[in-house]
Amino acid sequence: MALQLPPGVNRRYAALAAIALGAIWLWVAFDRPYKFPDHIAWNIYSNRPLSGQTTEVRDVFDFPPLESESIKSICGETQWNQSVVFTCDKSVGGIGNLRNSILNCVRYAISAGASLVVPSIVLRNTSDISQIRTGVETDMSYMFDTQHFLDSIRLSCPSLQIHSSINDIKDFENAHEVISLLPESLVEHVPATGLPEPEAWRSQFYTWLEQYSTPEVTGPMIINLGRSYLQYPIYSDAKLFALSFGSILKFRSDVRVLAVKTLQSLADTYFLTLDLTQDILPNAFFGAHLRTEKDAVEGWPAPDWIYSRFETQSRVYLEQAPRSSSSVIYVASGDLNEVAKFAHNASTSPNNYSVTTKFDLLKGKDLEELQALKWDQQALVDFLVMLKASDFAGIGHSSFAWNVALKRHVLATNKKHLDGPQMLSDELSQIYGNIRGYPEYAACLWP
Ligand SMILES: *[C@@H]1O[C@H](CO)[C@@H](O)[C@H](O)[C@H]1NC(C)=O
Ligand SMILES: *[C@@H]1O[C@H](CO)[C@@H](O)[C@H](O)[C@H]1NC(C)=O
Ligand SMILES: *[C@@H]1O[C@H](CO)[C@@H](O)[C@H](O)[C@H]1NC(C)=O
Ligand SMILES: *[C@@H]1O[C@H](CO)[C@@H](O)[C@H](O)[C@H]1NC(C)=O
Numbered sequence: 342m343a344l345q346l347p348p349g350v351n352r353r354y355a356a357l358a359a360i361a362l363g364a365i366w367l368w369v370a371f372d373r374p375y376k377f378p379d380h381i382a383w384n385i386y387s388n389r390p391l392s393g394q395t396t397e398v399r400d401v402f403d404f405p406p407l408e409s410e411s412i413k414s415i416c417g418e419t420q421w422n423q424s425v426v427f428t429c430d431k432s433v434g435g436i437g438n439l440r441n442s443i444l445n446c447v448r449y450a451i452s453a454g455a456s457l458v459v460p461s462i463v464l465r466n467t468s469d470i471s472q473i474r475t476g477v478e479t480d481m482s483y484m485f486d487t488q489h490f491l492d493s494i495r496l497s498c499p500s501l502q503i504h505s506s507i508n509d510i511k512d513f514e515n516a517h518e519v520i521s522l523l524p525e526s527l528v529e530h531v532p533a534t535g536l537p538e539p540e541a542w543r544s545q546f547y548t549w550l551e552q553y554s555t556p557e558v559t560g561p562m563i564i565n566l567g568r569s570y571l572q573y574p575i576y577s578d579a580k581l582f583a584l585s586f587g588s589i590l591k592f593r594s595d596v597r598v599l600a601v602k603t604l605q606s607l608a609d610t611y612f613l614t615l616d617l618t619q620d621i622l623p624n625a626f627f628g629a630h631l632r633t634e635k636d637a638v639e640g641w642p643a644p645d646w647i648y649s650r651f652e653t654q655s656r657v658y659l660e661q662a663p664r665s666s667s668s669v670i671y672v673a674s675g676d677l678n679e680v681a682k683f684a685h686n687a688s689t690s691p692n693n694y695s696v697t698t699k700f701d702l703l704k705g706k707d708l709e710e711l712q713a714l715k716w717d718q719q720a721l722v723d724f725l726v727m728l729k730a731s732d733f734a735g736i737g738h739s740s741f742a743w744n745v746a747l748k749r750h751v752l753a754t755n756k757k758h759l760d761g762p763q764m765l766s767d768e769l770s771q772i773y774g775n776i777r778g779y780p781e782y783a784a785c786l787w788p
Contacts, residue, residue: 398605401617402597402725406492407588411581416498421454424561425550426510428519429460431568433473435717436724437740437786438570439484440590444787445569447494447501447589449524452543455564456502458510459487470675470716471636484721486591493589507563515560520553523567534784535574571740571781584751587787592721599703599711600725606702607726611669611695620752621729621769627665627694628730629658630723631674631683632739648736648774651679655686657773658734662687662694665732670694673723673741675716699723737764737774743782746770751788759783 429446432439443460450457460481466472481487494501504510525531527545528538536542550562575583601617607626608615615622633651647653662670670687672680677700684696699722703711711719720741727733727745735742746765750758753767764779765772 398598398601399617400594400597401601402592403594404588404591406489406496407585408493408496409582409585409588411579411585412497413499415578415582416451416500419451419454419500421456421500423456423511425453425455426458426504426516426561426563427453427455428458428507428563428565430458430478431463431566432460433463433568434465435741436484436720437742437744438473439717440587440744441740441786442568442570443481443485443590444586445524445573446566448573448586449542449566449569450501451498452539453546454543456504456510458504458507459490465715465717467715470634471639473636482593483715484593484718486593489591490589497589510561510563512560515558517553517555517558517560517562519563519565520550521565521567522549524569525572526567531572533779533781535572535781536577539574539577571785574784575787576784584788587748592725593718595710596714596718596721597725599699599707600722602707603699603702603722603726604729606704607669607671607697610697610702613669617729619729621731621749623731624666625729625731626667626669626671627658627662628671628673628727628733628745629654629662629683630727630733630735630739630742630745631655631658631672631676631679632736632742633679634674634676637739648738651682654736654773655683657771658683659687659690659694661732661734661771662690662692665730667731668692668694670696671726671730672696672698673720673727674698675720699726733770735770735772737772737779737782740782740786742772743786744788746772747783747786747788 427446427450429443432442432446439462446460447457449455461478462481462483463473464475464477464479464483466475481490491503494503507513510516524542524546525536527542527549528536531537550564553562575586604615604617604622607613611626613625615625631651631654633649633654638649658670672683674680677698680696680698687694687696699711699719700708711722724741724745728748733745733749735746737743743765746769749769750765750767753769755767758765758767759777760766761776763771764774764776765783
C-alpha cells in the first residue's frame with residue numbers, strides 16, 4: 342500500500358499510521374461497517390482512501406430526534422383545540438432568521454393549543470440576494486431534516502398534531518376562510534426583549550379569534566402566521582426548554598456531510614489532528630464570519646455602518662485571532678471577493694494567518710455538490726463548521742453570528758457574556774458591537 346506522507350512527518354508517526362491503516366483496512370475489509378466508532382479520531386490519515394475504497398463519513402452533526410422533558414411538560418399542561426390550525430409559511434432570510442421564525446411558529450402553536458401544518462420557507466431571489474421576500478415558497482426540507490422535525494414533535498410534544506399539508510386538515514372542506522395573523526400584533530407594546538407576558542398570549546389570541554367565529558361554518562379555523570422574528574422571549578419557559586427547543590430542527594443530511602468533509606479537509610490541509618466528535622475543537626482554527634455581502638451592506642441600519650465595513654471586521658477579527666492558538670482562519674462568507682481581501686490582510690499581518698473557506702477545502706464531487714446548493718443552503722456548511730471552531734467572531738447585527746455564538750455559549754464557562762467588552766464576549770466567541778446594543782438577540786433567538 343503506497344503511503345503518501347506530507348513532508349515533516351517523522352518515521353515513528355509513519356509507522357504508527359501504517360499500523361493504524363492496516364488495522365482499519367482489516368476491519369473495513371471484514372466488517373464493512375457503516376459508521377466509525379466514537380473512539381477513532383479524524384486525523385490526517387484517517388480519511389485517505391483505503392485500498393481504493395472511500396471511507397464512510399461519520400456524520401458528527403447528526404443527532405437523534407429530540408425527546409425533551411421540559412417541552413413535554415409544557416405540552417402536557419396545554420389545553421389543545423382540535424378546531425384551530427396554524428400555518429407557518431412566511432419565514433424568510435438566512436438560516437438565523439428562518440430557524441427562529443419556524444421555532445416561534447411552533448412555540449405559538451403550543452401556546453394556542455393549535456395544530457400546525459408543516460412549515461415552509463420563502464426562497465431568496467437567486468439573482469439578487471438582497472431580495473428575501475419573493476413570495477416563492479418551498480418545503481422546509483430546503484434547509485432542514487423534515488423527518489427529524491416530525492419525530493421530535495412526536496416525542497417531545499405528542500399532542501401537537503402536525504399536518505403534512507393544508508389538505509390534510511380534518512374537515513378542511515368546511516374550514517373558515519384562512520385568516521392572517523402576525524402573532525406579536527396582539528400585544529400592544531413589545532419591548533426589544535420580547536413579549537412582556539407570553540403566558541397571556543393564549544387568551545389574547547382567543548379573544549381576537551372570536552370576531553371571526555360564525556356559527557354556520559362548522560370546520561376548523563386556519564390561521565396563517567406571519568413571520569415572527571426576535572419577539573418571543575425564549576427564557577419565559579424553563580431554561581432547559583429554551584436550550585433544547587432549537588433541537589427540533591436539524592440541518593439536512595447532505596450539508597452535514599459536506600461540513601464534516603470540510604473539517605476533514607481542513608485537518609488534512611493544515612496537518613491538524615482533530616477529533617471531530619468534540620463539540621469545540623481546541624487549537625484547531627479560528628472561525629470568522631465576514632458579513633460584508635451585498636444583502637448585509639444594503640440591509641444594515643445606519644448606526645452600525647462602522648461594523649458593516651470590511652475594514653472594521655478585518656481589523657477586529659485579526660486582533661482576536663491569536664486567542665485560538667492556530668495559524669488558520671476559516672472564513673464564513675458568501676462572497677469570495679471579500680474573502681480574498683481578508684486573506685490578503687491576514688497573510689500580511691504579523692502572524693501571517695492562512696485563510697480558508699469551504700470552497701477551498703471541498704474538492705471534486707464534494708465541491709460540485711456544494712456549488713449546486715443555493716446560497717442559503719451553502720451557508721449551513723459554514724454554520725456547522727463554525728460551531729466547532731476553536732474561537733469564533735462575528736458582528737452584532739447578524740442573526741447568523743448570534744445564532745452560532747449563542748449555541749457555542751451553552752458550552753462556555755463565562756456566563757457574563759453580555760457584560761462586555763463586546764456585544765457578546767465569552768471564551769468561545771466574540772460578537773462585535775456596542776454592549777447591550779441589540780438585546781433582542783440574546784433574549785429572543787433560540788440557540
Ligand atoms: C377552540 O377554538 C374555538 C375557535 O375555533 C373556540 O371557539 C373555542 O373556545 C376553543 N376552545 C378552547 C378550549 O380553547
Ligand atoms: C429577482 O430579481 C431579479 C433582478 O432584480 C428580478 O428581475 C426578478 O423579478 C426577481 N425575481 C423574483 C421571484 O422576485
Ligand atoms: C486591510 O485591508 C484594508 C482594505 O482592503 C486596508 O485599508 C487595511 O490597511 C488592511 N490592513 C492590513 C493590516 O493589512
Ligand atoms: C506566510 O506563510 C506562507 C505559507 O503559509 C508563506 O508562503 C509566506 O511567504 C509567508 N509570508 C510572510 C510575509 O512571512
